[in-house]
Amino acid sequence: MLLSRLAPWLTPLPFFRTAAMSTLASPERPASFVASLGAPPLHLFTANTPNGQKTNILLEELRLAYPDKKEVGYDYVRVNLAKNEQKTPDFLKVNPNGRIPALLDTNVNPPKGHRVFESASILLWLVENYDTEFKLSFSDPLLRSEALSWIFFTHGGVGPMFGQAGHFLHAPEKIPYAIKRYTDEMRRLLSVFEDHLAPGRTYLVDDRFSVADINAITWVKGASRAGIELDKEFPAVNGWIERSFARKGVQNGVGLLAEPAHAL
Numbered sequence: 001m002l003l004s005r006l007a008p009w010l011t012p013l014p015f016f017r018t019a020a021m022s023t024l025a026s027p028e029r030p031a032s033f034v035a036s037l038g039a040p041p042l043h044l045f046t047a048n049t050p051n052g053q054k055t056n057i058l059l060e061e062l063r064l065a066y067p068d069k070k071e072v073g074y075d076y077v078r079v080n081l082a083k084n085e086q087k088t089p090d091f092l093k094v095n096p097n098g099r100i101p102a103l104l105d106t107n108v109n110p111p112k113g114h115r116v117f118e119s120a121s122i123l124l125w126l127v128e129n130y131d132t133e134f135k136l137s138f139s140d141p142l143l144r145s146e147a148l149s150w151i152f153f154t155h156g157g158v159g160p161m162f163g164q165a166g167h168f169l170h171a172p173e174k175i176p177y178a179i180k181r182y183t184d185e186m187r188r189l190l191s192v193f194e195d196h197l198a199p200g201r202t203y204l205v206d207d208r209f210s211v212a213d214i215n216a217i218t219w220v221k222g223a224s225r226a227g228i229e230l231d232k233e234f235p236a237v238n239g240w241i242e243r244s245f246a247r248k249g250v251q252n253g254v255g256l257l258a259e260p261a262h263a264l
């Protein structure tokens with residue numbers, strides 16, 4: 001009896017813990033972990049940054065949407081960016097680009113698993129494989145295409161530009177030209193979201209919370225760290241962020257890594 005209750009915890013650790021990941025921290029299980037479903041097949045490598053948080057959020061939203069689904073069980077490894085753990089040979093096996101987040105999915109090709117890197121690619125992998133009832137994604141081809149447009153817009157524009165703004169705002173050498181260039185670009189990108197949402201849209205696609213929102217909200221919320229007051233300058237965006245962050249899955253995902261957020 002005791003042994004069967006402990007069984008999920010006694011399951012042999014996936015290959016990456018045995019030797020390959022020895023320089024990284026041990027995996028942790030989130031509060032949402034369901035012991036009766038067995039050892040979690042998804043292993044997330046993350047940190048408390050906008051790109052890390054978005055993957056945490058989607059996994060928590062999936063856990064809530066599919067409480068009985070073994071395939072969406074996950075654990076996570078905190079990658080210490082300050083110690084450059086993301087550049088170690090162990091980490092580079094899951095992301096050759098040496099940046100968080102990364103995912104190892106042992107639902108596929110067990111026990112070795114399948115690696116996925118780049119935050120938006122991880123989100124799409126997860127919804128395409130495990131959001132089988134389209135609770136956070138879209139079956140309709142036009143809505144799916146609209147969601148992909150917002151995902152690419154965010155991944156190619158918002159993440160990199162907001163990231164550069166954060167870099168130059170916190171750099172030891174203050175370069176006014178660079179700070180202006182990237183904070184101006186932040187405002188331009190925010191105005192694209194604002195114009196889309198202002199006619200009364202509640203979320204980016206089809207007025208329902210989806211992977212397209214999850215991909216963007218952690219970056220957009222961080223705009224305040226660049227001195228942008230969303231409620232004053234971008235009221236529709238501000239409403240979207242407030243609605244999104246009121247969700248349990250979003251709060252659980254953001255709360256997962258209780259350590260100070262890194263700069264933008």
Ligand SMILES: N[C@@H](CCC(=O)N[C@@H](CS)C(=O)NCC(=O)O)C(=O)O
Binds near residue numbers: 050051052098
């Ligand atoms: N395009 C990548 C960007 C990933 C990225 O920049 N991650 C940052 C944290 S938000 C990181 O790992 N920084 C540490 C480094 O660059 O070494 C994605 O969306 O996953």
